[in-house]
Amino acid sequence: MIHLHRAALPALGAAFLFGASTPFAKQLMGEGAFGSSPFLLAGLLYLGSGLGLTLVRLLRDKGWTPSGLPRHEWPWLVGAIAFGGVLGPLLLMVGLAHTAAATASLFLNLESVLTAVLAWVVFRESTDRRIVVGMLLIVIGGLVLAWPTGAPSESLLGPLALVGACLAWAIDNNLTRKVSASDALFIAGSKGLVAGCVNVGLGFALGAHLPSLALVSSAMVVGFFGYGLSLVLFVLALRGLGTARTGAYFSTAPFVGAALSIALLGEPTSAMFWLAAVLMAAGVWLHLIEHHLHTHEHAPMSHSHKHRHDAHHQHNHDFAWDSDAPHTHAHQHEATSHSHAHFPDIHHRHSHS
Numbered sequence: 226m227i228h229l230h231r232a233a234l235p236a237l238g239a240a241f242l243f244g245a246s247t248p249f250a251k252q253l254m255g256e257g258a259f260g261s262s263p264f265l266l267a268g269l270l271y272l273g274s275g276l277g278l279t280l281v282r283l284l285r286d287k288g289w290t291p292s293g294l295p296r297h298e299w300p301w302l303v304g305a306i307a308f309g310g311v312l313g314p315l316l317l318m319v320g321l322a323h324t325a326a327a328t329a330s331l332f333l334n335l336e337s338v339l340t341a342v343l344a345w346v347v348f349r350e351s352t353d354r355r356i357v358v359g360m361l362l363i364v365i366g367g368l369v370l371a372w373p374t375g376a377p378s379e380s381l382l383g384p385l386a387l388v389g390a391c392l393a394w395a396i397d398n399n400l401t402r403k404v405s406a407s408d409a410l411f412i413a414g415s416k417g418l419v420a421g422c423v424n425v426g427l428g429f430a431l432g433a434h435l436p437s438l439a440l441v442s443s444a445m446v447v448g449f450f451g452y453g454l455s456l457v458l459f460v461l462a463l464r465g466l467g468t469a470r471t472g473a474y475f476s477t478a479p480f481v482g483a484a485l486s487i488a489l490l491g492e493p494t495s496a497m498f499w500l501a502a503v504l505m506a507a508g509v510w511l512h513l514i515e516h517h518l519h520t521h522e523h524a525p526m527s528h529s530h531k532h533r534h535d536a537h538h539q540h541n542h543d544f545a546w547d548s549d550a551p552h553t554h555a556h557q558h559e560a561t562s563h564s565h566a567h568f569p570d571i572h573h574r575h576s577h578s
Contacts, residue, residue, distance in 0.1 A: 232465025233513065236474035239458035244481025246270075246451020248490060253444055263318050265428030265435075266444060268421050271310070273445025274453030275417025282410040292411045294404065301403035302412065309397025310420035315427075316390035323383030334367040335388060337476035339395035344468035348399050352469060359511030360473040366504030367479050369497050398468055405463040413456035417448070473512060477505050 253266060283289060294302060341360055344350040404412055435441065462471040480501060487494055 232462045232471075233474065235458040236462035236466060236471050237477070237509075239455045239462060240475045240478040241481050242455035242458070243451050243475070244478035245485050246447050246455070247478075247482035248486045249443075249447045250451070253440065253447065262428045262431065262433035263321060264424050264431060265433040267314050267318065268424030268426070268428055269441060269444040270421075270448030270452050271314070271417045271424060272421030273417075273448030274456065275414050275419075275421050276445070277449035278410050278414035278417060278453045278457065282408075282414060285410070292408060294407045294411070298404045298407065301400045302415065305397045305400040305404070306416050306419050308393045308400065310416040311423050313390045313393035313397060314420055314424055316386045316393060320383050320387035320390060323386065333387060333391060334364055334476065334479070335391040336394050337364055337367075337472045339392055340398045340472035341469040343395050343399050344402075344472070348402075348468065350467050350469055355511050355514075356470060356473070359508040360469065360476075362504045362508030362511070363473050363476050366501040366508065367476055369501040369504065372497060395472075398463075398472055401460060402463045402468045405460050409457045409460040409464075412460050413453060416456065417453055470512060474509065477509065480505050
């Protein structure tokens with residue numbers, strides 16, 4: 226029987242939205258000014274994400290409100306934006322300019338591997354054999370799906386830049402986990418605004434010209450869904466699953482993009498596509514059936530996020546509250562020890578013997 230963790234759905238939703246944006250972004254790349262300026266397209270995609278999420282946040286909160294991000298978490302967010310919103314896209318553009326498209330796709334599958342390795346080795350996130358095997362199956366499926374058919378790159382600059390981009394995004398994923406308990410709209414919107422401004426600025430600096438309003442709006446709409454809402458769901462998944470597991474689910478995005486290209490653009494299928502589908506499905510299945518249970522201790526901690534009064538949230542309020550509905554406020558967790566099935570979420574970042 227599958228015990229589907231509620232955070233698995235945001236993780237798969239993030240992969241679906243990002244993967245679905247790929248065919249549309251490819252079509253935009255061949256249009257007008259975007260064909261000669263990938264920086265401009267990347268910038269508008271990110272700006273669509275940042276501006277759209279900021280507008281959603283303003284509507285949700287009925288005006289501008291403070292981020293609520295604790296002071297000690299700001300360095301993590303700044304680092305995540307620097308690596309994931311600035312350095313990663315820059316290295317990606319350099320890599321794409323010096324590498325065949327199929328080879329680039331092959332290298333980009335390294336992101337989930339590097340994300341998991343950093344999570345396990347550097348940030349000491351828990352794992353088990355089933356999760357490792359599941360992630361490997363998903364990654365192998367991505368490699369099969371993106372196996373290059375053209376000529377290899379003639380320069381080492383392209384592959385090295387792509388590996389650097391994957392490492393930058395892997396660092397970003399792990400740093401974002403540190404702030405995942407905070408407002409996902411603020412986190413994702415901030416990344417989009419910074420990355421958008423940097424890449425649009427680079428595009429104009431390199432001689433790009435603004436395309437038609439229709440193309441600009443199309444790029445920003447694709448960015449809002451594929452980069453913005455996708456990242457919000459990714460942050461929510463980090464909150465509930467941890468970095469490695471979220472990264473493994475998200476690595477199914479290339480399959481989603483390929484499937485939609487087949488369905489919408491009529492691209493032919495191949496035996497490699499169906500082999501990748503089986504491998505990825507098997508990997509996701511292993512993650513869905515994970516059951517991690519042991520006696521563990523919770524150290525005292527204080528943070529703020531949306532929660533119900535469950536086994537981990539038994540606290541008093543300094544305001545009137547007599548409901549069981551989800552609500553958000555700063556709250557304190559007392560030290561406790563108990564046993565139940567859990568994931569390395571924001572309440573279970575403990576070590577294992």
